[in-house]
Amino acid sequence: MPAIPEIAAKPEYADLQTWARVFAAREILPLAEKIDREDEYPFQLQKKMGEYGLLGITLPKEYGGLGLDMVGASIVGEEISKASLSAGFLMGVQNGLAGSAIALFGSEEQKAKYIPRLVKGEIIGAYGLTEPGAGSDAAAISTKAVREGSSYVVNGSKMFITQGAVADLLVLFARTGPSGSGAAGITTLLVEKGDAGFRVGQKLEVMGARGTGTAELLFENCRVGQERVVGHEGDGFLIALGILGRSRIGAASAAVGVGEAALEASLAYAAKRSIFDRPLGKFEAIRFMLADMATRLSAAKLLTFHAATVHDRGDDFMKEASMAKYFASEAAVWAAERAIQIHGGYGVSKLLPVERYLRDAKILDIVEGTSEVQRWILSKELLGD
Ligand SMILES: Cc1cc2nc3c(=O)[nH]c(=O)nc-3n(C[C@H](O)[C@H](O)[C@H](O)COP(=O)(O)OP(=O)(O)OC[C@H]3O[C@@H](n4cnc5c(N)ncnc54)[C@H](O)[C@@H]3O)c2cc1C
Incomplete structure (x- = not known):
């Protein structure tokens, strides 16, 4: 199981990871393939996510949210999206986009009226x-x-x-x-x-x-x-930018989750599948792909936790969020594509979830500002123009 990097190695974060992992294994993983295949909104799952607290992870405690910082939210987001990016989106839009816009910029009346219901999943944002x-x-x-x-x-x-x-x-x-x-x-x-x-x-x-x-x-x-x-x-554009900056860290953690799902599937397959009388994992070409996947995903994870840490200490985090978002989404696309290669024909078939990881990862390369937009933001910052 992937560890929480040193930057976030606190017992409360380990508990949070276990908490999210338990829900993902019990409630999300069994539905992930069906949600993808049927393309129907999973109302039941959304309700359960609300009951568990997942729809208000960073929203203020006084309105029923969990009030987590961005490091905590990244840990949870990674675990949920690793089971199903669709579930990660349910959480991210409710909490990170709609809920956060009201929590950070809304009036007291708006917060009292909407946030408790968003947190419980009584209304969809x-x-x-x-x-x-x-x-x-x-x-x-x-x-x-x-x-x-x-x-x-x-x-x-x-x-x-x-x-x-x-x-x-x-x-x-x-x-x-x-x-x-x-x-x-x-x-x-x-x-x-x-x-x-x-x-x-x-x-x-x-x-x-x-x-x-x-x-x-x-x-x-x-x-x-x-x-x-x-x-x-x-004020609208400033609100949009403020919210998107934060949600880019969420998109990065979701990408790490999808990439890790692809890596874990590949490691298991490399150990199980035999060709030419040897396990797949004994072939150097396969081993090197696995090593590259793990390295890129670790780098993505460190960038994500770094962006979250900069956010949580109250500093300007926009540059770090853009770096994390584009690097992690591209790392996830790359890792998912390698995972398909390792799985051969099974990788491109619907028999396994591996091809879904590639389709999901590609979405993360587009939403919350494409990779080109993130590079544009970063280049403007670097060149000061
Ligand atoms: C599944 C999904 C869910 C979404 N959810 C939401 C949502 O909930 N709310 C919401 O408001 N939006 C949402 N979006 C929209 C998403 O944010 C946009 O699709 C995204 O920002 C890109 O905009 P566009 O599709 O208009 O592409 P365009 O802006 O037309 O971009 C076309 C191409 O030009 C590139 N490009 C853009 N700028 C530059 C540049 N400066 N230099 C070089 N190339 C550049 C882009 O990277 C892209 O390759 C969602 C999109 C998808 C696919």
């Missing part, structure tokens, strides 16, 4: 930033929220929204400034299921993290009261 015409360039979103008296009238659409198809509560980013106002003209609003003019558009089938209700969301003269603004008008 989503985070709507991406649009059909604006993903990496999030400051270019065009969904409009026009002020009319004490409310905003929202028109536009959102794309690829995890849990969007089943969401009760959406943290929405919309343009309240004039077209072309860029980052300064964006505001965060809370939209509830049942608000007139808000509906789910296409349900989107994606290659990995399946069963997480990815959907397009549509707004046609959807009226949202002023009390549903998170923070202040015009």
